[in-house]
Amino acid sequence: MVETSSKSLQQLRSEARSARRENLRRSLYRFRSNTLSMIGLAILLFIIFIAFAAPFVVPFPEDAGGATHFLDKLLPPSSEHPFGTDKVGRDIFSRVLMGTGLALQVGVTIIVLATTIGVTIGAVAAYFGGAVDDLLMRITDIFLTVPALVLAIAISAALGKGIINAMIGISLVWWPGFARLTRSLVLSLREEAFVEAAYGIGASHMRILFRHILPNAVSPIIIKMTTDFGFAVLTAAALGFIGIGAQPPTPEWGAMIEDGRHYFPEEWWVATFPGMAIWLLVFSWNLLGDGLRDVLDPRARR
Amino acid sequence: MTLRLYLARRVLMLAPLLLGLSLLTFTISRLVPGDPVGLAAGPQASVEIREALRVQFGLDQPLPIQYLNYIRGVLQGDWGRSLYTRRDVIEALGVFFPATLELTLAAVILATALGVPAGVISAMYRNRIPDHIARVISLFFVSFPAFWLAMIMQTVLGRHAGLVPIGRRFPVIMTPPPQVTGLYLVDSLLALDFAAFSIALNHILVPALVLSFGALASITRITRASMIEILERDFVRSARAIGIPERVVIGKYVLRNAFIATLTVISLNFGWLMAGAILIETIFDWPGIGLYAVHASLSLDFQPIMGITIVYGVLFSLVNILTDVAYGILDPRIRYG
Numbered sequence: 001m002v003e004t005s006s007k008s009l010q011q012l013r014s015e016a017r018s019a020r021r022e023n024l025r026r027s028l029y030r031f032r033s034n035t036l037s038m039i040g041l042a043i044l045l046f047i048i049f050i051a052f053a054a055p056f057v058v059p060f061p062e063d064a065g066g067a068t069h070f071l072d073k074l075l076p077p078s079s080e081h082p083f084g085t086d087k088v089g090r091d092i093f094s095r096v097l098m099g100t101g102l103a104l105q106v107g108v109t110i111i112v113l114a115t116t117i118g119v120t121i122g123a124v125a126a127y128f129g130g131a132v133d134d135l136l137m138r139i140t141d142i143f144l145t146v147p148a149l150v151l152a153i154a155i156s157a158a159l160g161k162g163i164i165n166a167m168i169g170i171s172l173v174w175w176p177g178f179a180r181l182t183r184s185l186v187l188s189l190r191e192e193a194f195v196e197a198a199y200g201i202g203a204s205h206m207r208i209l210f211r212h213i214l215p216n217a218v219s220p221i222i223i224k225m226t227t228d229f230g231f232a233v234l235t236a237a238a239l240g241f242i243g244i245g246a247q248p249p250t251p252e253w254g255a256m257i258e259d260g261r262h263y264f265p266e267e268w269w270v271a272t273f274p275g276m277a278i279w280l281l282v283f284s285w286n287l288l289g290d291g292l293r294d295v296l297d298p299r300a301r302r
Numbered sequence: 303m304t305l306r307l308y309l310a311r312r313v314l315m316l317a318p319l320l321l322g323l324s325l326l327t328f329t330i331s332r333l334v335p336g337d338p339v340g341l342a343a344g345p346q347a348s349v350e351i352r353e354a355l356r357v358q359f360g361l362d363q364p365l366p367i368q369y370l371n372y373i374r375g376v377l378q379g380d381w382g383r384s385l386y387t388r389r390d391v392i393e394a395l396g397v398f399f400p401a402t403l404e405l406t407l408a409a410v411i412l413a414t415a416l417g418v419p420a421g422v423i424s425a426m427y428r429n430r431i432p433d434h435i436a437r438v439i440s441l442f443f444v445s446f447p448a449f450w451l452a453m454i455m456q457t458v459l460g461r462h463a464g465l466v467p468i469g470r471r472f473p474v475i476m477t478p479p480p481q482v483t484g485l486y487l488v489d490s491l492l493a494l495d496f497a498a499f500s501i502a503l504n505h506i507l508v509p510a511l512v513l514s515f516g517a518l519a520s521i522t523r524i525t526r527a528s529m530i531e532i533l534e535r536d537f538v539r540s541a542r543a544i545g546i547p548e549r550v551v552i553g554k555y556v557l558r559n560a561f562i563a564t565l566t567v568i569s570l571n572f573g574w575l576m577a578g579a580i581l582i583e584t585i586f587d588w589p590g591i592g593l594y595a596v597h598a599s600l601s602l603d604f605q606p607i608m609g610i611t612i613v614y615g616v617l618f619s620l621v622n623i624l625t626d627v628a629y630g631i632l633d634p635r636i637r638y639g
Contacts, residue, residue: 036438050555142322145615148575150595151326154607157599158333234447238581241449257450265457275450283445286519290441 020214032297037291039197043284051101063090064098066249074267084269086259090249092269096277099251103233103281106167106252110232111225113171118178119214119221125179127209137183143176151233158245163236163252166245170235179222185217192216219296226289230282237278253278305627312623315616320615324376327611331604336601359385359605375445375613382605384598391609394594399483401471401591401612402583406576408510413517414568418519421525421564422557424441430529436522444519450510450580452585459508465477466508469587509586516578517571521564528563532556562632567571569625573618 015022031037055061059080069089077084084093125136148170156169189195190213198208239245240254248255253274261269313621321353339355347355359506360371367371381391388404420440425434460468471486472478473604479490479498487506490498532538533556541551580592587593591610 016314052323138318138322141319142326145319145323145619146611147573147614147618149574149577149580150611150614151330153580153595153599154327154330155333157602157607158330199540217433230445237447237459238449241447241581242584243600254447257447258455261453265461271450271453275454276449278447278450281444282447286441286445290437 027295031291033187034164034294035290036287037043037126038293040284040287040289043280044288047100047281047284050097051104052257052289054097054100058094058097060091061098063094064249064251067071072226075262077269083273084267084276086256086270087263088252092256092273095251095256096253097222098255099274099277100281102246102252103237103249103278104197106163107229107233107281107285109167110170110236111229112176113167114174114228114232115178115221115225116176117171119182121184122179123174123209123214123217125184127190127205129211133183136179140176141180143173144180148173149238152235152239153242153244156239161244161247163240163246163250167237170239172231174232177228178221178224180266181220182217185220186213189213189216203232223293224284225290226292230285233278233282233285304631308629309623312626314453315447316496316616316619319619320612321373323615324373324608324612325369327604327608328372331608332365334604338385338604339601340593355385368565372608377608378546381609384606385603386601391606394606395591395609395613397446398589398594399568401588402576402579402592403473403617405488405506405509405513405582405588405590406483406572408487408578409513409519410568410572411577412510413514413521413571414446416514417518417521418525418557418564420522422529422552424522424526425529425533426552428526433526434471436526440519440522443515448512449581449585451515452509452582455508455512456552456585462538467505469585471505471588472498476501509582509588513575513578513582517568517575520567520571522569525560525564528560529556532559535559558632560630565625565628572621576614 015181040203046068058064060067067088067090069085072081072085072089073082073087075085075089081091081093083096086092086095103300121136121140125133152166154169155172159169170296186209195208195212198212203212236245237252237254237257240252241258243258244256246252246255247257256269256274260267260269260274261268339352339359339361343352343355344534353362359380360368371573379392381395383390384394387394406511418434424436428431430443456468459465467473476498478486479493479495479502482489482492487499490496490502538551538556541555542548545554579588579590580595582588583590583592591613594606595610598604598610
């Protein structure tokens with residue numbers, strides 16, 4: 001008896017697994033047949049490759065820091081300096097490429113931090129309901145009363161200028177969107193029969209929430225993470241541009257644009273290339289996110 | 303529930319939110335490491351002068367008292383003074399706020415005027431070439447760092463082509479239209495001063511256009527999605543079957559039904575664009591609260607920042623309430639409750 005039941009359980013498991021695999025295969029097929037998101041993915045992989053390769057391939061790696069070559073200052077693009085040089089003679093091509101890894105790190109950090117905070121708060125609020133829900137959602141509402149950028153500027157300025165504080169500031173204002181989304185997902189999943197079943201066999205609240213409910217809420221959260229990534233990068237660059245985020249000589253693209261702004265348009269290259277780099281990174285994420293939305297949320301695109 | 307009762311309740315519910323917001327910004331402002339008063343007084347200031355400044359700004363009181371004093375002041379119309387310019391915050395906000403409101407409104411209108419037709423076309427030619435083109439174009443523009451694009455367009459259209467002014471709301475040497483709303487476009491029309499109107503329009507066009515790009519993709523996307531959903535309803539087939547022209551079916555029946563979802567996204571975008579205006583104002587030297595906010599944050603001048611956040615909070619919440627009211631006008635089936 002014990003043997004047959006364990007066998008059928010195994011059978012059930014393998015059936016569930018093959019069904020899941022089938023789903024994944026279909027999703028992958030839909031994703032692959034979406035030309036735009038494949039283009040986005042290709043650009044993004046290329047950017048990630050550059051981020052890793054930059055320290056080894058750029059002509060002047062020391063220019064990513066505070067190196068100065070005043071004799072070569074503000075040179076227009078040439079074969080030696082494809083993107084020209086800045087006000088202290090640093091090679092902008094090297095700086096833009098060396099800044100790629102930083103931009104990716106900034107985006108990943110903000111999104112991961114915001115997701116962690118937001119998903120936890122949203123899930124706990126929806127699962128426990130009542131006073132917990134009320135309290136957590138009122139806090140969320142307060143953050144949502146003002147546009148994120150305004151609070152991000154205030155928090156980052158208060159913490160002190162610098163890229164780390166800018167990332168903390170942006171993450172601290174970015175989570176409410178994730179909290180709202182997760183809360184609405186968990187609210188409906190909480191009523192499902194499998195939750196009742198898990199409760200019936202004595203699973204703990206934490207186990208039900210994190211092992212049974214949240215895995216079923218992953219797709220919309222991933223979509224939001226992808227579509228938010230580009231905007232997180234833009235926001236961090238904006239703080240760098242205002243002068244609150246990354247400080248010179250950090251090769252952060254927003255701060256480089258602010259630097260080049262004073263030489264625009266005569267020495268146009270100083271500000272132009274970092275801006276194009278930001279655009280390419282954000283554009284690739286947006287293409288990717290748009291396609292991912294179609295794949296993971298079938299209602300979104302018909 | 304009547305509309306008036308509904309409005310009263312929504313406005314009342316604003317109070318605790320704004321109180322929470324002020325507590326949040328107050329906490330942030332006291333997180334500042336270092337000494338804003340010392341910075342404001344300058345390196346040569348003696349200990350006595352710093353202490354005097356501290357007393358003058360009430361910074362010698364315990365934190366809870368400081369907060370209560372601040373709230374009492376806000377309610378009485380005294381929003382504190384800037385540590386640097388010594389200017390009253392409420393007075394500065396009164397001067398700068400209309401500029402930001404005008405810029406944001408213009409951008410929202412432009413984004414709607416560009417995004418909704420793009421969404422309609424996408425839905426009508428779903429998964430065909432025009433749909434793909436609209437999608438790529440909106441993703442293309444939304445991916446630009448707004449401040450960078452603003453700088454490029456300012457130079458190309460303003461400096462080189464000379465088509466538009468390179469910054470500000472109005473020429474410095476000219477008197478702006480007599481103030482009624484503070485929005486130059488509206489005020490100049492009210493004064494029937496069409497020359498001033500065209501000058502103001504010329505100034506606002508490029509900043510508003512660049513700002514609007516940030517909202518283009520989401521407005522196009524939601525219009526497309528809700529149009530497609532409505533297009534599949536039975537009443538659309540019936541309308542077509544009885545021979546109502548396609549133009550009327552789309553414009554009058556489908557778009558009106560689809561617009562409710564679009565309206566939600568437009569009002570969300572209003573908030574984002576208001577924040578985005580901070581960057582655009584920096585480039586175009588647009589004398590709004592964004593520029594004020596940047597200067598204040600860079601000098602850790604928190605009295606203005608707290609006031610600015612409250613203004614943003616009030617405006618954003620009012621837009622949300624207005625949106626809810628508009629739902630009911632667009633769709634009489636929606637009841638306020």
